[in-house]
Amino acid sequence: MTITDAPKIITRRFDTPDSHTITRYEETGGYQALRTALGSMSPAQVAAQVKDASLLGRGGAGFPAGVKWGFCPPGVWPRYLVVNGDESEPGTYKDRLLMERDPHQLIEGVLLASYAIGAAQAFIYIRGEMALAQERVAKALNEAYAKGYIGKNILGSDYSIDVVMAWGAGAYIVGEETALIESLEGNRGMPRLKPPFFPAAKGLYMQPTVVNNVETLSNIPWIVSNGGETFAELGAEGSKGTRIFAVSGHVKNPGVFEVEYGVTTFRDIIYAPVYGGGIRSDRALKCFIPGGASAPWFYEEHLDLPLEKATVDKAGSMLGSGAIVVMDDTTDAVAACLSVVKFFSHESCGKCTPCREGTNWLEKILRRILDGYGRPSDLDLLMDVADNISPGIAWPPKQTTICPLGPSAVSPLASALGRFRPEFEAHIARAARAEAASAPAQAVGLPGGVA
Amino acid sequence: MARFSPEHLETAREIIARYPRPKSALIPLLHLAQEQDGYVTDDAMRHIAELVGVTPAEVLGTCSFYEMFKLHPVGTYLVNVCTNISCMLCGGEELLAHASERLGVAPGGTTPDGRFTLEEVECIAACTEAPCLQVNYRYVTNVTNDDFDRLIDDLAAGKLDHEVPPHGTLARVRQHIPADRTAGIVPVAEAAVEPAWMHANEAPGAGGDA
Numbered sequence: 001m002t003i004t005d006a007p008k009i010i011t012r013r014f015d016t017p018d019s020h021t022i023t024r025y026e027e028t029g030g031y032q033a034l035r036t037a038l039g040s041m042s043p044a045q046v047a048a049q050v051k052d053a054s055l056l057g058r059g060g061a062g063f064p065a066g067v068k069w070g071f072c073p074p075g076v077w078p079r080y081l082v083v084n085g086d087e088s089e090p091g092t093y094k095d096r097l098l099m100e101r102d103p104h105q106l107i108e109g110v111l112l113a114s115y116a117i118g119a120a121q122a123f124i125y126i127r128g129e130m131a132l133a134q135e136r137v138a139k140a141l142n143e144a145y146a147k148g149y150i151g152k153n154i155l156g157s158d159y160s161i162d163v164v165m166a167w168g169a170g171a172y173i174v175g176e177e178t179a180l181i182e183s184l185e186g187n188r189g190m191p192r193l194k195p196p197f198f199p200a201a202k203g204l205y206m207q208p209t210v211v212n213n214v215e216t217l218s219n220i221p222w223i224v225s226n227g228g229e230t231f232a233e234l235g236a237e238g239s240k241g242t243r244i245f246a247v248s249g250h251v252k253n254p255g256v257f258e259v260e261y262g263v264t265t266f267r268d269i270i271y272a273p274v275y276g277g278g279i280r281s282d283r284a285l286k287c288f289i290p291g292g293a294s295a296p297w298f299y300e301e302h303l304d305l306p307l308e309k310a311t312v313d314k315a316g317s318m319l320g321s322g323a324i325v326v327m328d329d330t331t332d333a334v335a336a337c338l339s340v341v342k343f344f345s346h347e348s349c350g351k352c353t354p355c356r357e358g359t360n361w362l363e364k365i366l367r368r369i370l371d372g373y374g375r376p377s378d379l380d381l382l383m384d385v386a387d388n389i390s391p392g393i394a395w396p397p398k399q400t401t402i403c404p405l406g407p408s409a410v411s412p413l414a415s416a417l418g419r420f421r422p423e424f425e426a427h428i429a430r431a432a433r434a435e436a437a438s439a440p441a442q443a444v445g446l447p448g449g450v451a
Numbered sequence: 452m453a454r455f456s457p458e459h460l461e462t463a464r465e466i467i468a469r470y471p472r473p474k475s476a477l478i479p480l481l482h483l484a485q486e487q488d489g490y491v492t493d494d495a496m497r498h499i500a501e502l503v504g505v506t507p508a509e510v511l512g513t514c515s516f517y518e519m520f521k522l523h524p525v526g527t528y529l530v531n532v533c534t535n536i537s538c539m540l541c542g543g544e545e546l547l548a549h550a551s552e553r554l555g556v557a558p559g560g561t562t563p564d565g566r567f568t569l570e571e572v573e574c575i576a577a578c579t580e581a582p583c584l585q586v587n588y589r590y591v592t593n594v595t596n597d598d599f600d601r602l603i604d605d606l607a608a609g610k611l612d613h614e615v616p617p618h619g620t621l622a623r624v625r626q627h628i629p630a631d632r633t634a635g636i637v638p639v640a641e642a643a644v645e646p647a648w649m650h651a652n653e654a655p656g657a658g659g660d661a
């Protein structure tokens with residue numbers, strides 16, 4: 001096993017009591033990166049450090065943060081910074097912890113990012129259901145204002161910015177950046193079409209806007225303090241630094257682990273005693289989701305792949321939001337598939353037809369298969385509906401939809417049906433047997449009667 | 452009561468002032484209404500519309516998109532059980548069935564005494580502590596059937612009042628931007644200038660836009 005001794009970066013204060021208070025944050029080096037930046041670095045130099053770090057976005061798509069910051073068109077003001085704290089992809093559990101346990105680290109990251117891009121104002125958008133995270137961030141913002149880290153002429157410099165906490169009200173789709181912007185404008189959280197509405201060009205209030213994930217920004221203070229190159233010494237070629245993975249499902253020791261990015265393998269994180277600890281009751285592994293509900297499933301043969309972006313992309317899935325969900329051999333593939341599809345069907349915002357109608361039909365068909373009412377033609381029907389949402393059912397997915405949520409519902413289906421087709425067929429055969437058994441009754445049946 | 456009380460009105464004005472455009476305050480204001488009344492009343496939506504300068508229909512338009520906003524009264528305690536994939540693998544559906552039996556209501560229902568509303572919800576970001584639930588958005592994790600029964604007993608006996616406020620209250624700490632510390636929140640058009648610090652600490656001769 002390759003368990004590296006890489007330092008913990010963003011979770012390093014998690015075990016400190018009162019890690020969420022400003023006193024403890026300052027005692028453990030907090031706000032020093034901001035002092036350094038305001039004292040001796042230009043905004044361009046801060047951005048350069050983040051570029052050198054090759055910090056990939058941790059919200060799902062894995063786009064390099066430094067490159068994204070550079071996409072704001074020059075000379076167009078104001079610009080805004082929006083923090084995506086809407087964490088709600090099934091299996092994902094890290095941003096909430098970062099907000100609850102180390103809110104000042106996030107705030108310092110926000111201040112540094114806003115300094116670098118020249119933001120007129122920053123917004124931390126927290127998922128509605130996360131009351132404690134909202135409480136901790138609100139308190140931390142109040143403390144940081146009182147100490148002169150936020151607001152007018154920060155630490156006596158020319159840098160002035162307000163950081164405002166916003167919060168949602170229950171809608172997974174608002175995690176998609178353009179939907180989040182709509183929500184922040186007070187609207188229904190429906191995605192905008194990209195192009196033209198790439199946030200860097202036309203975002204909040206149609207102004208250039210950088211949207212970054214909570215984990216992404218939590219890395220910035222360490223990068224500015226220690227240098228982008230030091231960060232880039234950790235990890236693999238295309239995946240630098242460390243990253244948080246949540247390991248859940250059928251493991252002995254489910255948990256949230258910060259590991260060196262790109263080096264640790266799936267086998268390590270699922271089986272090592274310090275991480276997942278192996279499958280419960282030492283059963284056999286059936287499959288695992290490597291990067292959140294939207295990701296195609298992986299199997300035994302993928303265990304030795306490193307948790308590295310390009311490698312996992314090439315193998316046909318994604319690390320997405322760092323959510324590894326493990327299923328043992330007692331799992332019903334149809335039930336697991338339905339669970340994930342049902343989620344997307346429920347969370348479809350309804351703006352485009354293939355997703356609104358398609359995900360709903362996928363759910364209904366899967367439900368009837370699982371309930372023992374499936375028809376032999378259902379498997380082709382499922383694939384046909386899926387093909388209308390994501391033509392070719394390929395990876396990376398194509399889409400007939402406005403945002404990637406629709407195709408996300410196709411991933412678990414293509415995985416489960418591709419690998420565990422006999423399980424679907426067995427459920428359908430059960431339906432056929434039940435029908436055969438009840439056939440005589442139906443022949444005599446009353447109009448509208450159910451045997 | 453349905454329009455904002457004087458105290459809540461003051462909070463509402465403070466929230467509106469934190470955004471470059473008043474409409475951006477809609478979701479926080481709807482939460483404030485729900486905190487005051489336990490759900491979002493028609494009068495509250497009218498009041499919010501006046502405050503941010505949109506029509507009541509626009510307020511309803513936003514409100515009805517989000518699941519946390521309730522347009523009808525719900526129980527004092529909203530019990531949300533997660534049944535998404537990680538919880539489902541670890542007994543989330545069984546927990547929901549038990550909750551339903553214990554409370555005597557199907558998911559979506561409210562007990563006749565108006566104390567508890569049960570809901571089946573999507574992933575609440577506690578997947579490694581499955582199965583889990585929230586009561587008024589406070590977490591209870593690794594929940595067994597016995598734990599659930601104890602939780603309901605304790606809530607009913609008022610033993611958790613200090614941890615779990617009545618439905619509608621989220622964070623019990625509000626952000627407050629002191630007047631003498633604010634950088635100045637202005638409408639978009641008034642912020643259309645390059646920020647003062649963009650060339651701070653630049654070596655003489657160096658330039659460029661970050």
Ligand SMILES: Cc1cc2nc3c(=O)[nH]c(=O)nc-3n(C[C@H](O)[C@H](O)[C@H](O)COP(=O)(O)O)c2cc1C
Nearest residue numbers: 057058059084086087088175176177212213216405
């Ligand atoms: C359906 C959908 C849901 C998403 N949910 C989240 C989320 O909850 N949190 C998040 O940070 N990004 C989420 N994203 C990704 C965001 O659109 C965006 O790429 C990200 O916030 C950018 O931050 P990063 O570059 O720092 O990763 C979601 C994307 C889609 C398509």
Ligand code: SF4
Nearest residue numbers: 349351352355401403
């Ligand atoms: S794909 Fe689904 S969630 Fe995305 S915009 Fe279309 S309907 Fe909404």
Ligand code: FES
Nearest residue numbers: 533538574577578
């Ligand atoms: S799946 Fe239940 S909390 Fe994430």
